[in-house]
Amino acid sequence: MAELTYAVETQGAVMTGEAEFARRTEPFRKELLAHCYRMLASVHEAEDVVQETYLRAWRSYSAFEGRSSIRVWLYRIATNACLTALEQRGRRALPSGLGAPATDLAPGPAAADVAFVEPMADSLVLSESSDPASIVTTRESLRLALIAALQYLPAKQRAVLILREVLAFPAAEVARMLDTSVAAVKSTLQRARARLDETAFGEITEPTDPHAQALLAEYITGFENADTAALERALRADAAIEMVGTTTWFNGRVMCLRVLAEAVGSPGDWRMLPIVANGQPAVGAYVRSPAGDYEPYGVAVLTPTPTGLTRISVFSTPSLVTRFGLPATLPAD
Template structure:
C-alpha cells in the first residue's frame, strides 16, 4: 500500500528499528525543552512523523541521525515564540527573610523547569562510564543553563557536544551550512559560560557519600532535626522552591527556613529517588487525619563538601507517579 508520503511501513519492522532510540530521544527533547511533559509529547510526534515518512527513508544517513533530525526540528517548532523555563534562582536575588510567611502556589507568569526520573532515560548499558556520562548530561544546572540559549544554538550545542554528531551532519539536520554550525556552537558555548559559569563536578547519586548525605537529609527532615540538616549542608548552600520565585542562599538563612517547614517530628516522610542524575527525596506531608500524602520532590546537588543546593518541586501525586511512587506514603519493606 502507498500513501502520499510513500509506502506504508510494516508496523513490526518500524518498531523493531526505531524503538531502541526512544529513551535517548526523550532525553534529547527534555534537554531542549526543560519539560518532561512536553518532551514526551514531542517524542510521540517524532515517531508519528517518522512512521508517516518511513517509506521514503532512503538510508542516506543512519536511522538514528534521521530520528534526531525529526525530533530536533519538532522541538524547534515547539519553541517558537516561547520563553525559557526557569528555576527561582534564575529570576532574581535570594530572599533574605525566611521568617516571613512563605510564598505558596504557582506563579502563572513563569514556565518552570521540570525534573525527570533517571529511570525513563538512563541508558540500558552495563558500562558504568556510559551511565555516568548520561547523568552528567541531565544535571539541573545544565538544563537550567541551556534554557538561556536561543533554540537553534541550544540544538547545535546538544547535537555537537552532548551527542557528538559531526558538524556536517548537524548542518544537514538543521538545513544550514557547516560554517554556520561552527559559528553557532562558539556563540552557544560563550553564552552558556555566562549563564552558568560554575558547573562543578557533582557526586554520583550511587556514591556512598552522596547516599549518606541523602539519608542524613531525609532523617533530618523526618525528625525535624536541624542539627542533622546543618551537618549535611555546605556553608554556601541554597534552597529554591520551584513554582514560586522564593529561594534562599547561605546556610544560616537556609536552616532558619528548614526549621520552619520541617515542623515537628513525624510531619514528613520521605522516600529516596534519583532525578536528573542526582539524589532526590520524594516528600509526603501528613494531613489532618495523619495520612502522609504526596507533596513533591527535593532534588539534591551533592558535592564532596556536602549538599550545595536543594531544589524543591511541588506537584503532589502526579509528580511522584512519574517516579513510580504512590500518592500515599508506604513504609519500606522490612529486611
C-alpha cells in the same frame, strides 16, 4: 477473489512495515526523550515531541533512503520538532534565574505566569542494561543546573550545542539536520559556549557515590526526625534552596537552616522516599495529614558535592511523586 488477495497482501505488507519500523526505531526512544528534555526542560512536552517524532517518522518511513543512519534521521526530526515547539513559548527557568535571593522567610506567591524547569526521573531515559560509562555520561548531561542554563541560549544555539557537545554528532551531520552550513554550525557553537554559564558544569557527586548517599541520608533524617543538626551537617556554607513554582529562593547555610527549621515541624510529620532525578539524589516527600496517613507534597532534588549539599530544589507539586513511580499516599506508621 483477486481484490481480496490484494487486500490481504497489502495488509500484510503494512504489518511487516510496522514491525520493521519499530525494530529499527524503538531502541532510540529513551535517548530521544532525553534529547527533547534538554531542549525543552519539560518532561511532558518532551514526551509529546517524541510521540510526534515517531508519528512523522512512520509517515515518511517509506521514503527513507538510508543516506544517513536511522538514528541521525530521528534526531533530525526530533530536533526540528523541538525548535518548532520553542517558537510558541518562552524559556523555562528556576527561581534563582529570576531574581535576587529572599531576605526573609515569608513565602513568595505562586508565579502562574512563569514556566519552570521540570525534574526528570532517571528511569525514563536510562535502562538497567546500559553500560556504566553511558549512565554517567547521560546523568551529567541531565543535571538540573545544566538544563536550566541551556534554557538561556537561543533555540538554535541550544540545539547545536546539545548535538555537538552532548551527543558528539559531527559538524557535517548537525548541518544537515538543521539545513545549514558547517561554517554556520561552528560559529553557532562558539557563541553558545561563550554564553553558557560555567556554573552549569560544577562538580557534582554521582548519586550512587557513598558520600552522596550519606548526604541524602542526613537530609531524610533531618526531615523525618525534625533533626536540624543533621540538615546543618549536610549543607555547604554556600548552600541554596529553591522553591520551584514561585520566584523565591534562599542563599547561604544560615538562611537555609532558618527555612528548614520552620519546615521540618515535629518528628514524624514527614516521610521521604529516595529517588534519582536529573542524575542527582532526590526524594519524594510526603507530609502527615490530619487523618494520620501521609499525603504527597512533591519532589526535592539535591545537588551533592564532596563538601556537602550545595543546592536543594523543591518542586512542591504533589502529582510528581506518582510520575516518579512512588505511591500516591503512604499509610500511617
